[in-house]
Each structure stands twice: as structure tokens, then as C-alpha cells.
Amino acid sequence: MNAFRSRIVHVIETAPLDWVYFEDGVLLVQDGIVRDIGPAERFEKEGFDLSQCDWRPNDLLIPGFIDTHVHSPQIDVIASWSPRLLDWLDRYTFPAELKFADEAYATAAADDFINGLLAAGTTTAMVFVTSFLAATDALFEAARMRGMRLIAGKVLMDQNVPAALCDTAQQGVDDSRYLIEKWHGKDRLGYAVSPRFAISSSRAQLRAAGDLFREFPGTWIQTHLSEDREEIARVREVHPYARDYLDVYEQNGLVNDRAVFGHGLYLSDSELERLATAGGKLAFCPSSNLFLGSGLLDMERIRSAGVDISIATDVGGGTGLSMLKTLGDAYKVCQLRGYSLEAMDAFAMATLGNARAMGLDSCIGNLEPGKEADFIFLSPPDGSILGRRLDLCLSVEEELFVYMMLGDEGVISETFVGGRTMKRIR
Ligand SMILES: [Zn+2]
Structure with missing residues (x-):
């Protein structure tokens, strides 16, 4: 004792x-x-x-602290100058993620990432790795060694990114299934089925991801939604069958109460209503939204629509792993939206609220x-x-x-x- x-x-x-x-x-x-x-x-x-x-x-x-949306390989691209999200991904993020094909590099980075979370006082996170299976294995192992509660997933992407980062719908599912069977429910670890975002996954891959979640309903889903205006326009071109961004995920079985969507800056009333009905969660990433110039989330509107909102760093769009700095940025974004976020509300979000968003409030x-x-x-x-x-x-x-x-x-x-x-x- x-x-x-x-x-x-x-x-x-x-x-x-x-x-x-x-x-x-x-x-x-x-x-x-x-x-x-x-x-x-x-x-x-x-x-x-x-x-x-x-x-x-x-x-x-x-x-x-609990961080509901963060990218482990992106510790290498924090603070990289860029006008906007899609440029930043092409110019820095995808090249950085290519280095994670090297297992030794990925293993060392996984240790640095986990140590960085712990140094910032973050004891649980929901993490996007990259498309490489071995890099995802390394992150789970780094968390397991420390007895940490962590949810993570290999990123699924089969189009519109450099070829060496692409998997296929089938390969993505096979790798994810391997990782789920190896890590999900082991010690304090959990798996999130992780299509990166609608632009980088074909409809076939999104459908396969939805099917995989149904096969393992105790897992989570994490992806991005409505982050940036240019991104939203691209999603319309890539998935012309969908009526809006959320519908891309709805049509492929990816919207439910185990799903955490990063951002949600430009959701329509209809999208918010459907998200609330399905129980899908949003991750508010104020540091990232400010840094990339993506926009200012209207937290009051999201809350009054009945959508659960968590808070996250979104490193490397976010400028650091500190949830304290993230809460400070949230306060400033809310100020600009005419809402003054109170300290206890902010700390509630970063602890019990984020645990609830991930369905983990019975244990953390x-x-x-x-x-x-x-x-x-x-x-x-x-x-x-x-x-x-x-x-x-x-x-x-x-x-x-x-x-x-x-x-x-x-x-x-x-x-x-x-x-x-x-x-x-x-
Ligand atoms: Zn993100």
C-alpha cells in the first residue's frame, strides 16, 4: 500500500x-x-x-490527463511551417511517416513519444500510428512495458498519399486484425480501427474498416472529420456518392458511440444531429486548429446539439503534448467564439470527460x-x-x-x- x-x-x-x-x-x-x-x-x-x-x-x-486524439509519428513534424492542412500533410507529415517503415527508427520514436506523454502528465491517449504494422506493434509494446492504458491503431490509407505509405483494403484489414488479436484487451491496451481520413481511404477500404469494427465491437474507431475547408471540398470530389462529410463514414458503418472524430469544425446542423443520435464523439483540438489555421470550434453549439466533445492535442498539428497548453488554447478559442471556458470545466474535459468519451470512465x-x-x-x-x-x-x-x-x-x-x-x- x-x-x-x-x-x-x-x-x-x-x-x-x-x-x-x-x-x-x-x-x-x-x-x-x-x-x-x-x-x-x-x-x-x-x-x-x-x-x-x-x-x-x-x-x-x-x-x-487523457488525450483523445494524437499522432505518434508526428512528434517529428511539430512546428513545421505551412499555410494549411493539406499542404502540411504533403510537405512534412507523409515524408516523416515514411521513416517509420524502419523498425528501429519506429521503436525509438515510440519510446520518445510515450515518454513525452508521461512527461506532460498524460497517462492515457488515443493514438494514430502510421500505416506500418511494425511501428504500431512498437507503440503498443512501449505502452505495455510501462503498464499504461493506451488505445492505438495502425492508420488505414490506400489512396491520395505517397505509394510507400499505402496499404490496400485487404492488407489494411489483415494487419489491423493481427494487431487487434495481439493487443486489444491485453493488459491496459485497446485497439482503434483507424482510417486516417476520408480523402486517403477508398470507399472499399472504409467499408472494410466498418466491417472490421463490427467483427470486433469492443474496439474503437478513430478518424478525422470536417477539419478544414479545402479538405471538405476534396472529400466531396473523392466520395461523390455521399451527401456530406459525415455521410462518408455513415454509409460505411463507422459512426457509432465507439467512434472519436477529430475536429468537426464545419459540421452542418444535420451532421451534428446525426452525430448526436449515433453517439459519436468529437475531439476538440484547439492548438492544432490555431496552428494550421483550420478554424475556431464553436464548442457551445456542439454541446447544445448534444454531441459529446472531448479535448486533444492533435500533435503534430498541435504544437505540443501538454494538455495544460491545450486547455489554455481551448480557452482562447472559446473566448473568440464568445464563450468563457471555466477552469474546472476545462479540467473536467481533460480527465473524466475524456474518459467518458472513450467509454473508459469506469476505470480512469x-x-x-x-x-x-x-x-x-x-x-x-x-x-x-x-x-x-x-x-x-x-x-x-x-x-x-x-x-x-x-x-x-x-x-x-x-x-x-x-x-x-x-x-x-x-
Ligand atoms: Zn489528427
Whole structure:
């Protein structure tokens, strides 16, 4: 049994939003699972010896972040100048992904990617790899070695990308089936059937992906939807049978409550209504949308349409793996849309909300007893302006707001996965 004593905050309900804060709290972890959480006073009354605690009175202990949309090979193209999405994919992303045909390169990059997530305080992610089976194997292995909960998939693409990145409808399904049988449900790992986006998959491949999901209904689906105006126009040319972007996926059995769609910036009322009815989720990727100039998501409109919205980095369109920076960008995008995102709402999205979007809220997302012990400590670097600003905070909400506006990897002082430490920087 390990005991941690600190200031602790976690979200216990997303709608309506509800959360618990312990000014002096204790978290008990045994065999990777949260056994108990509460005020130190209660533990003391019950005769618990508080001197055995790992005590960090000034830090803030929160659940690990969850990232619902990120591309592992794209750590190599973060911060690559480009006017727009399709140009950026052609110029940087596809050439970078070609390097992942080399197994040794892919294995080293998988380690760097997972270490980067953990350094940023992200303990679970839903990840697009690339089209190479061995590169996907390497990512699952890197997560398994660390006991991490991770969902990932080999990207399916059989057209409109460099030939060496293409699979075929049949090869894509065969490789995906191999990976599902090897990794899905093993330890804390899960598989997402991953057609990259409508432009890079033929109708035959999308249909095969939908059939594959039906064969393994416990898996997930991840892809992109309505990210950029030029992209949407291309989708119309590539899939002329479909009435709109969402319909490309609907007609091929890819829209349901296990599907997470990146972006959704330009969805029509009809698309939003159909997405809500099917239970499909969106991943809001503010850093990526700002960097690529794709657009400003209207989060209020999406929410009022009844569509579940999660939040994600979308590295490498996104400019970093830090969910704190992503929340800061979300705040700014929402400001420009006339909506002021509150800190606890933002943290709810990045933890319990994202767990819900992936159907994983029974095991992760907060620190209720019985959940997996994935958590992080936040603390400002000594002598920093951030530390000075935090000292002036009058509430934990204000403190979280300061962290999401000013924080990044540097404030994550330690990351625990399944109760085991993965990173300690101070
Ligand atoms: Zn993406």
C-alpha cells in the first residue's frame, strides 16, 4: 500500500459538473488501484499512521490527463511551417511517416513519444500510428512495458498519399486484425480501427474498416472529420456518392458511440444531429486548429446539439503534448467564439470527460476508489513567475486556471501510472 498526502482535486461528475477538493488530502493506492481518498483528518481519526505518507503539502495532486486524439509519428513534424492542412500533410507529415517503415527508427520514436506523454502528465491517449504494422506493434509494446492504458491503431490509407505509405483494403484489414488479436484487451491496451481520413481511404477500404469494427465491437474507431475547408471540398470530389462529410463514414458503418472524430469544425446542423443520435464523439483540438489555421470550434453549439466533445492535442498539428497548453488554447478559442471556458470545466474535459468519451470512465478519469491509480503532481518551478502568481490564488479554481494558462510539461513534477512513478523532475 502506498499513501500520498497532498492537496488533491478531482472531478466526480461532468454533467452537471461536480468536483471534490481536499486542502489536506490522502490518496491510498494498492496494486495499481485507488483504495481510498479523503481528508487527512478522517484517516487520522481512523487510526491511520499519516507519517507513512509521501507528503507534498504545496503540490496539487490531480488525475492523469487523457488525450483523445494524437499522432505518434508526428512528434517529428511539430512546428513545421505551412499555410494549411493539406499542404502540411504533403510537405512534412507523409515524408516523416515514411521513416517509420524502419523498425528501429519506429521503436525509438515510440519510446520518445510515450515518454513525452508521461512527461506532460498524460497517462492515457488515443493514438494514430502510421500505416506500418511494425511501428504500431512498437507503440503498443512501449505502452505495455510501462503498464499504461493506451488505445492505438495502425492508420488505414490506400489512396491520395505517397505509394510507400499505402496499404490496400485487404492488407489494411489483415494487419489491423493481427494487431487487434495481439493487443486489444491485453493488459491496459485497446485497439482503434483507424482510417486516417476520408480523402486517403477508398470507399472499399472504409467499408472494410466498418466491417472490421463490427467483427470486433469492443474496439474503437478513430478518424478525422470536417477539419478544414479545402479538405471538405476534396472529400466531396473523392466520395461523390455521399451527401456530406459525415455521410462518408455513415454509409460505411463507422459512426457509432465507439467512434472519436477529430475536429468537426464545419459540421452542418444535420451532421451534428446525426452525430448526436449515433453517439459519436468529437475531439476538440484547439492548438492544432490555431496552428494550421483550420478554424475556431464553436464548442457551445456542439454541446447544445448534444454531441459529446472531448479535448486533444492533435500533435503534430498541435504544437505540443501538454494538455495544460491545450486547455489554455481551448480557452482562447472559446473566448473568440464568445464563450468563457471555466477552469474546472476545462479540467473536467481533460480527465473524466475524456474518459467518458472513450467509454473508459469506469476505470480512469478521476481518483474514486476502485479506479486505476493514474495521477500527477503539479507544482511550479522554484522562483518562477508562475509560482509567484499561484501564491496569490484564492481558490483551487483560480489555481487551475493559472496552471492552464501558464503551465506546460515543466509543472508536472511527477507522473504515476497504475500507482508506479514514471517521471520525477524535482
Ligand atoms: Zn489528427
